[in-house]
Amino acid sequence: TQRLSYEAGRFLCQNKLISLPEALLAGVIYGLHTFGLCSVSWLHRSLFALLFKGKSGGVIEEAADRFLAASLPALFREAVVQEVKARQRHGAIVGLFSSSPDFLVRRVAQAVGAQEWFATQYQLDSKGQFSRIGRIVSGKEKADYVRQMGLQFLVAMSDSFLDVPLLLEADEAIVVCPDRRLARLARLKGWRRIE
Numbered sequence: 001t002q003r004l005s006y007e008a009g010r011f012l013c014q015n016k017l018i019s020l021p022e023a024l025l026a027g028v029i030y031g032l033h034t035f036g037l038c039s040v041s042w043l044h045r046s047l048f049a050l051l052f053k054g055k056s057g058g059v060i061e062e063a064a065d066r067f068l069a070a071s072l073p074a075l076f077r078e079a080v081v082q083e084v085k086a087r088q089r090h091g092a093i094v095g096l097f098s099s100s101p102d103f104l105v106r107r108v109a110q111a112v113g114a115q116e117w118f119a120t121q122y123q124l125d126s127k128g129q130f131s132r133i134g135r136i137v138s139g140k141e142k143a144d145y146v147r148q149m150g151l152q153f154l155v156a157m158s159d160s161f162l163d164v165p166l167l168l169e170a171d172e173a174i175v176v177c178p179d180r181r182l183a184r185l186a187r188l189k190g191w192r193r194i195e
Helices: 002-014 020-034 040-052 057-075 078-089 102-112 139-149 161-169 180-189
Strands: 095-101 116-124 130-135 155-158 172-176 192-194
Touching (some): 002 020, 002 057, 002 095, 020 040, 040 095, 040 116, 078 155, 078 192, 095 102, 095 139, 116 139, 139 161, 155 161, 161 172, 172 180
Parallel strands (some): 095 116, 155 172, 172 192
8 A cells, every 4th residue: 555645645746735845755755764764653744744734634535536536446456456356255354454544545445345444544623624643553553453353364465564563463474566675574484475
């Protein structure tokens, strides 16, 4: 879902919901995160303050609908879609657990038929404007969430080293186009890899 947030940001910029200077600064902030120079928490706090605080939740939600209607099929790797569908046919509960904002994750989860979703929560005030972050979801929070679900068997997929706590919690871990650190760990652990 890292690509999801990036592409959504591009869409918001192209549709003039965030300015080009805001988008460029967001790119720098995301780059710091990508290179491990800041935490997921700092990333969200910074991006929320820069891009969302005080903006209309309704406007952003409507933009998320337009973005996903136009972009959703291109955001998924066919091998991942087939893996999820096969698991669903065999009765698996499919969940989407992401650090991305809930207004994106909720819509993607509905589109792919996921029964569960858990995401970073951006909250609205009484005027319907983004006012604060309710929760930030990291790999540890994802692992805690699935542990509380009490699943008998967990298959977890991720592209990010930040999700190692979730992958270690899983009975079967699958990495999808992993970042370098996750690819290295996946080789050591013998985790399946999907490109």
